[in-house]
Amino acid sequence: MSLRQFVIDAWSWLSYKPVMADAGRPGNRAFPELAASWLPPHELRRLAAYKVLAAYDNNQAGQLSAAAGDEAALERRELGDAANLVDTALGYLLGSDQQISVTGAEHADEEAPEPGATEAAAAQERLRKWAEKELLSLRVQQAERNAVLLGDSVYVLAWNQEKQRPTLRVYDPGFFFPQWDDEQDQDFPSRVHLAWELPEDPDTGLKARVRRVTYELGPISEDDESVVRQYPWEPGRPSKMTCYLTDAEWLLEDLKRGESLDRLPMDKAVFRVRPDGTELDRLDLMIDFVPVIHITNSIPDGGEHWGRSAIARVLQGLDELAATDSDSSAASATTGTPIIGLAGARLPVDRSTGKPEHLKVEAGAVWQLGDSGRMDALDTSPQLAELRSRVEHLLDRIASNSRVTAAGLGTMDASEVPSGYAFKLALAPLDALVGAMRLAREHKYRLLFKMAQRLFQAGRAEAWTAGESFSARLAWAPHTPTDRAAVLEEVVQAYGAGVLSLETAVAMLMDAGYPIDDASQEVRRIRAKAEQEAAARMAEAAARRGEPDEEKPEGGSDPAAKSGVAAEREKERVPEPVSAGR
Template sequence: MGLRQFVIDAWSWLNYKPVMADAGRPASRGFAELAASWLPSHELRRLAAYKVLASYDNNQAGQLAAAAGDEAALERRELGDAANLVDTALGYLLGADQQIAVAGAEHADDESPEPGATEAAAAQDRLRKWAEKELLTLRIQQAERNAVLLGDSVYVLAWNPEKQRPTLRVYDPGFFFPQWDEDQDQDQDFPTRVHLAWELPEDVESGLKARVRRVTYELGPISEDGSAVRTYPWDPGRASNVTCYLTDAEWLLEDLKRGETLDRLPVHKAAFRVRPDGTELNRLDLLIDFLPVIHITNTIPDGGEHWGRSALARVLQGLDELAATDSDSSAASATTGTPIIGLAGARLPVDRATGMPEKLKVEAGAVWQLGESGRMDALDTSPQLSELRARVEHLLDRIAANSRITAAGLGTLDAAEVPSGYAFKLALAPLDALVGTMRLAREHKYRLLLKFVQRLYQAGRAEGWAGGESVPARLAWAPHTPTDRAAVLEEVVKAYGAGAISLETAVQMLLDAGYPINDASQEVARIRGQAEERMRQAKEVAAVSSGEEQGGPAGPQTGKPPATVAV
């Protein structure tokens, strides 16, 4: 391999696969769809990587390798280990649930709430209602599984006039093509133009030919000369000359020539889509100054890169080794369950039609006649099968360690091997670090998504969403591993009783430990309300007790000693 062929990029961990060398070639059997003339050449490796990863997730890696020329790969045994690894990582990432939290909302029910706390609580309630209507939890599941498996995922927001709220949709990252300005720094966080594009197959019954659809979001000046300005409700003190344009069009594949790639499709051959109200989607002004597209990465990208890394990336060769060992185990188990037998001096039955000896079958109740010097030998392959099974266990431990999910996280760790809870916590330390990194990579993107939701409400002039800067909202994740609730409760009681923490902090600690608390601020208000009620009742009882001891109107009139009242 020459130096010019030695590629190091975001997908170089797939260079060991021969199928990757065929990506984009017209004669490629594994990636025939990547030979489409409209696809940019610099995107082919990314799209090929997505297809390879998807084949592992669906137990089709052997089929993909066979399509690329490796016919022996059809015998590959794939037992769902890749999908299990992805689902396990996804489960730890998401935790039990996700909640929208707005900073300061937890103080709204205080006796003297902090400035802005009431507004923060109201915004938090509105965002949670939006999340419930838009099935945000389901959308997160869809998007995050793509991100964990492929390394990337895409959300797209749009204002729906009929529903009077922003709608949220999840796109496959293979449809996502960001365009970076050459005049700007390549390390910029956000592109100024984004394409969402995919092919639509031919529909003979409807008379539709094969075509490519492209949806484009692009930032540009409001007017051609840049003189027109607009004041957006989320930034009332600044005039902006930038807006976002939406274009949605289709092109027939037969009309596209070589060189007319995704960002160079001929406008005069485009068929623009039309909204239900009759508006043509050709540079439609959306009246916003941002792209309502959020790209989620599974990991923090390297400097100069924009793409995430799959949870399978660093253990893909281990999964190949595991599949090969499973294939060998299957073959060995066949000869162990139905052994190969050698006969000497046997009288074989003869087929009357052909006159040839019949083939013997190893089955229950079979009787073979042997001569005086006859002998039967069976090939014992059980030792090899035991070795293969031990190798499977070794590979699973290696994959668990290198993926940082750990054997404890995968549930393959023997509980008898863990001497204490502290040792178990140490065993989960790599998983804790992995989940922390994955959540950090998403923290800013979900803050951005919730900010865009607020701005679309403001742009749509929805009731209750006044102008002004968006409130800082975030997605709060539940604990990813089980916690010792009894230990946390004891710690909270001692710390709060000693005055070391506030009631709000105590409730938040219980919430993080997995106690069924839906809203921290409401829980704090209920606790304070119950405390005040108990204090009022105690004062009433004390007053009654005091009156009885003094022999007043509430006390006894018969001269008998007053009754004892427990306070």
């Protein structure tokens, strides 16, 4: 390899694999789909990387290598270690629960709530109801597994007139083709394609074709640039921009060389039609943003846009592990059924051929040996033990280099941990990994909820009035077990000393894993209970002082409504003493 061929990019960690050398070369059996003429050449390495990672996840890395010419790879043993690493990292990322949190909503139940707190709480409730209807928890699971495995994932929002709410869909990142413009904001492309091939269907007579869905920002009027529009989320700020949607298909046989994804001939396009009969050819969506959110598993390097898979840097370790598992399988075969050498044995003869029969090592077999005969067995158990030790070493190395850690994977022996503090130190790399993964997603989920609110406003949904969008985020549950008793003691002491508010105390309990669904409702219940207890104490104190209970009618005969000597005398049926004036 010359220096001109030495490439360092977002997928350099895959360059060691021969299958990546000519990913887009025609005739490549490993990536036949990448030979499509409509695919942009600069996207081929990314798409090839996605396929390699998916092969590892499905225990098919050996089959992919065999398709590239390595026939020995078919004997490769893959026991699910890659998928286990991905699922473990995903579990720590998501935690036990995710909840939508709107800034300021936690102060809505205070005696003197901050300005805007009540509106924030109402918006939070509406967003949570929308998330429940759109199965947000399920969508997050789908999208985040793609992100953890492939490095990237894609959400797409769209207004559904029939449901009167935004719908949320998850797309494979291999369908995502943003058009970056060096003169514009690199974080938010003004044009995005979602494209994929549709296979031929002989039963219905449909030919192979490519479908492309395009979101593009452009002026409201191409003829008059002075035309502006007032969007409800930016009152008082006219905008000249809007977002256009185009959804069309092209027959693969109609595409010529050079007509790539961004240059497909529009005169050969067949535009899709909505159920209401509207043709999706530059349809004005009446919004000034592209409703597509790109999730990255890691924080991209400067100048890069793509994330990195959780298993990217340990692929060679997974290859070594698969090779060791294959060797272990072969060694276990010779250990369970050993190779035996016989000397001076009388071998039975096949009567039909007259040749000695092959002996088999099986239970109940009897071999006749001569006077000087002997039997020697090949013992491969020491090699098998060494291979098993190597497997444990590789697992520890993979856990360490992926930062999931042996403690996070559950392979650490609990007897080796001297204290809880030592266990916490062992999980420190995992804490840093989860923190970085959540940081990479923080802004993207805020953007998703902002777009959802704006689509509600654009669709003129009830309860969503004009005004700026509320700042909402996706709150993650703790990713590791916490000492709930210690947190509870800390919260009780701090709140009792007056150094923590009730809202902060409840939030700390939620972070510790206590089953609190809604912080504001929990605060409301705690305050209501405190008021009831205070009223009961006041009533009891009033009864002890001999004061009448305001809630009981005067002159009542209930002994509980009286106090002091009067109540005791009534219970004993002793009449009150008559005053001297009577």
